[in-house]
Amino acid sequence: MDISVKKKRTRGRLSREMIEDAAFEVIEREGLSGFSMRKLAAELGCEAMSIYHHFPSQAHLYEALVDRQISSIKIPDDGMRWRQRIHVAVKEYRRVATEHPAFAPFIVVYRMNSPTCLAKLNDVIGLFEAGGFGLELSARLFRATSYYLMGAILDETAGYAKGPSAVTTVSDEALARDFPGVMAAGAYFGTAGFDKTFDIGLDMLLDEMERIRDGANAR
Amino acid sequence: MDISVKKKRTRGRLSREMIEDAAFEVIEREGLSGFSMRKLAAELGCEAMSIYHHFPSQAHLYEALVDRQISSIKIPDDGMRWRQRIHVAVKEYRRVATEHPAFAPFIVVYRMNSPTCLAKLNDVIGLFEAGGFGLELSARLFRATSYYLMGAILDETAGYAKGPSAVTTVSDEALARDFPGVMAAGAYFGTAGFDKTFDIGLDMLLDEMERIRDGANAR
DNA sequence: CTTGACAACTTACGCTGTAAGGTTAATTTT
DNA sequence: AAAATTAACCTTACAGCGTAAGTTGTCAAG
Structure with missing residues (x-):
């Protein structure tokens, strides 16, 4: 008749890798600002403070996440x-x-x-x-x-592409009426155009760098 | 013998402009993440909740700050x-x-x-x-x-230029020994070089845009 | 002088990161 | 096998956060 379910304590359940994996999941689900040590613990089925045995602080955890991503480059x-x-x-x-x-x-x-x-x-x-x-x-x-x-x-x-973060919002009709330039250009700002836009800009920079180099070498 | 100093209540002390001005000051002093409604209130000599009469939420206040900056462009x-x-x-x-x-x-x-x-x-x-x-x-x-x-x-x-935000830090000696490229290039990453670097990149983009335009016109 | 509205304040709630210390399971030592 | 140690996890607690709800004091209009 005990309402509280007793938590079975087992050692070695957690590891840095497990925690990092779960952290990425919680971050994607809740967003970066919605992430917390308590939510991460819930995802792992443990208590928040248990994580602190493996990472001294949230900042250390974040650093590990950055390290993991960067080192895979x-x-x-x-x-x-x-x-x-x-x-x-x-x-x-x-x-x-x-x-x-x-x-x-x-x-x-x-x-x-x-x-x-x-x-x-x-x-x-x-x-x-x-x-x-x-x-x-x-x-x-x-x-x-x-x-x-x-x-x-x-x-x-x-x-x-994720929608406005602003509190004040302008309706689509008002947008088309008052800011037609934004409306027209906005068609190319969506997810579908990311690669194309990125490549254009990157090629511009690469072209210029080659030009600079050739100019320096020719001299 | 009353220890608590009674707060003199006066109306019309606060205004949106005053709050925005104080917000910029607190943000610069405490950093963006160190900013809070309570610290802002302290700066203004009022209570945190008093601000909510002028801005419905912190997000509304932030939006006003963005608006103010952008509109001055x-x-x-x-x-x-x-x-x-x-x-x-x-x-x-x-x-x-x-x-x-x-x-x-x-x-x-x-x-x-x-x-x-x-x-x-x-x-x-x-x-x-x-x-x-x-x-x-x-x-x-x-x-x-x-x-x-x-x-x-x-x-x-x-x-x-503001120093590392990382928890793990590498000493200057270790940097010079293990990552000489970073050390050498780092000399040009300081505040003093901001303008020069920015102008180089901007001119590259502008040069390319002019080239693209001329190429299109010539066709 | 009374009334009403407005601006500021008080209190309280659920959230956050994490310090301090307690508990228990696994390992090591005897 | 028993005892001691260590490591892993949990509990409790605190200060600070944004802000909802309700209260109080002040000023202007009637």
Whole structure:
């Protein structure tokens, strides 16, 4: 007649990997801001504080999630032409970062500093330097390309395609009447056009980088 | 001998404008995640719930802050060449968005839908269409340029220049030893280099857009 | 002087991350 | 086999969060 069901305590049920897997699931289901240690515990069938035995804090857990995603990025080796290598690396980063869409915005704003991430960063920076721009210019071109990449990931995972986050909303009729330019262009802002738009912008940057390099070499 | 100091109640002390001003101050002081209605109230010398008479929710307040920033953006009229107009508009957006650095990341991820913001958006989209790319391409070029702009704003206000957000940190010695590429390139990632890097990337995009347009016209 | 409305305040609720300490199961030592 | 130790998980509790609901004080109009 005991109402409360006694929890069977068993050791070794949890592991860092299990917790990380469950975290991605909860984040996708509840959204990044809807995620909490208690919801994660519920998903795992344990108590919130049990997680703290495996991760010292939520921040440590998040870092592990970032590390896991970033470390799965494959930077192309020198078996292809330079432009191709950059192209593949950028697309690969985008693919991995958007694998768990709800978590992507976190990756974008996260200032990584773990050895895992720094190693990857080091490889990518090396890739840009291999373009032969010299230290400073290749560093700046890397940043500029990152700007584009991060902005794209952010828009594709947390942008207008998900509907407005605003409290004040404008109806579709009002939109068509008062802001026809937005209405017309909006047709190309949906999920279906993400790849095409991204490739146009990326090719623009790649074209320019090649032009810069050729110009420097010709001199 | 009364320990508690009685609060003098006065009407009309608060206004939307006052609250918004104080909000920007608290956000800059405490950071976006450190901001709260209670801290805002403390700054204003009132109670948290008093704010709710002027803004129905925190989300409404945030929206007002976004509106205020976005509406202060000046889109250049047709008194200058097309490239120049885009250039000025992009730099102006960046200037306004980074005016309150701690709030900038919120603007970047915010999916605006208020008339104020839509009007501005409509103008900018019109600017891209004036480039003569046709509806679809100008829409995609606008998005690609936005990606770059948003990524830049995000990095400049919430990026590595503010130190790592990671829990795990790598010392400077370890960085120089294990990740020399990061170390070397990092010299150009500081605040001092923001403008130069941003201009390089922006000019690349503008150059390409002009090239695309000239190519289309020549055909 | 009374009345009514408005602006500010008080209290309370369910949520959050997590510090501190308790409990129990598995392992190791005797 | 029994005892001691250690590791894994749970319970409780706290401060802070946004905000719903209800209360109180103040000022302007009648």
